[in-house]
Amino acid sequence: MARSRNVAYKKNKGNRIANLLIILVVCALFLVVSVSSINLCNKLKDLHAKEQDIQRQIEEEEARRLEIEEYEKYTHTMGYVEDVAKDRLGLVYEGEIVFKEEN
Numbered sequence: 001m002a003r004s005r006n007v008a009y010k011k012n013k014g015n016r017i018a019n020l021l022i023i024l025v026v027c028a029l030f031l032v033v034s035v036s037s038i039n040l041c042n043k044l045k046d047l048h049a050k051e052q053d054i055q056r057q058i059e060e061e062e063a064r065r066l067e068i069e070e071y072e073k074y075t076h077t078m079g080y081v082e083d084v085a086k087d088r089l090g091l092v093y094e095g096e097i098v099f100k101e102e103n
Contacts, residue, residue, distance in 0.1 A: 074080050085091040092098055
């Protein structure tokens, strides 16, 4: 009978060690998953910030494209031709008076 108690005690002791090891493994896995989750959350925040920055850049470039289209339309008008002729070539209409600044 003493022998059966001794065997039962050893089995209980073995079960306790196995249970403790299982708990440690589960805790370690929980810790690893938690750290990975925090890292992924931080990475997600960074990606959202980059996405917003890229969206802002897209909007700026769209506005710039519209400005360029408007300027292109303006370059096909007589007003543009007159402005270039006056500013770069110094041409004026007949009878037009030109005022120049003194240096």
